[in-house]
Amino acid sequence: MLRDDDSPQVQAASAPDQARRGRGRPRDGSMEPAIMQAGWALLAERGYAGMTFEDLAERAGCSRPALYRRFANKRELIIWMLDNAARDTDPALPAHVPPRTVLIENLWGFVRHLGGPAGVATPELSQARRRDPELSVALDALYERERRPYLVALDAALKGALPAPEVSGLVDNMIGAVLFRAGLQGQKLKLAQIEQIVDQALLAGRASLRKPRARQA
Structure with a gap:
């Protein structure tokens, strides 16, 4: 999945990125x-x-x-393996790509990620994290880093008008749908299906914006 700093754009390799590894x-x-x-x-x-x-x-x-x-330890090894596998499927996007395109390309990259060795390991790691709390924490930290470009892009698509928790929930729904279908069920998803998942999230976000909200005290 695409790395991101402050915008859903491809970032060149840099010293901070090297330090992050x-x-x-x-x-x-x-x-x-x-x-x-x-x-x-x-x-x-x-x-x-x-x-x-x-x-x-x-x-x-x-x-x-x-x-x-x-x-x-093995936890460090596994996180390194997953991180590198994700890099191999990062989409190469030009600057100023529309947010919807960023979401589609990242989800499509995630499909490719799940189609490789990391996808084969997904069910095993899902079980292993239940037995190893430290592995679970490490996997959660990796997930939070990987989902950031989705949060930025979806927030931009909705003009920053939706509360952050709701944006986060929509992102989890998108990623979760792909993970369940491609990673756990082994479905061969097509690009049109990824576009549909993204458009459903955008529609849900816009529908939520039209709902009346309680006034802040």
Whole structure:
């Protein structure tokens, strides 16, 4: 999903972005593909609980100390894997794209994300987070970062007139619809279906704006 600072536009790679990635990003870039491939394979084969750094190191062709220098634990590894998988499907949008287009392209990128290894791992991670509160917190933090461009774009589409909690709820509904259908049910969504999901959210937001609201005391 598209990264965003203050507007739903594509941001160039920068020093702050590099700093955000922070601890856990492998210092030897040549190791990344092997670690990523091995991590997804092991997660699919053995589940989160069954993954070990020993098996990961053997399959990736590196040492356990090399992994521990980069990742403190499996949670850091999983978040790094998910973050990189999301980057691979980020939409490349020009500046000043209409908010509706930003929403559609981000949701379509999410469909591609779920169609890759991250999508295969979604049901397993949904179960694992129930057993690991720290993993759940880490996944929630990643989700909050990923949903920001949706919040900005939907708020812009509705001219900033809808309260933030209602905007947030509409964004969760859009992402949740795609996650349920493509990630959990394995449906092959089409672009027209993504456009429909976005338009339904926009219609719901505009309908909410027409409702009378209680006056503030």
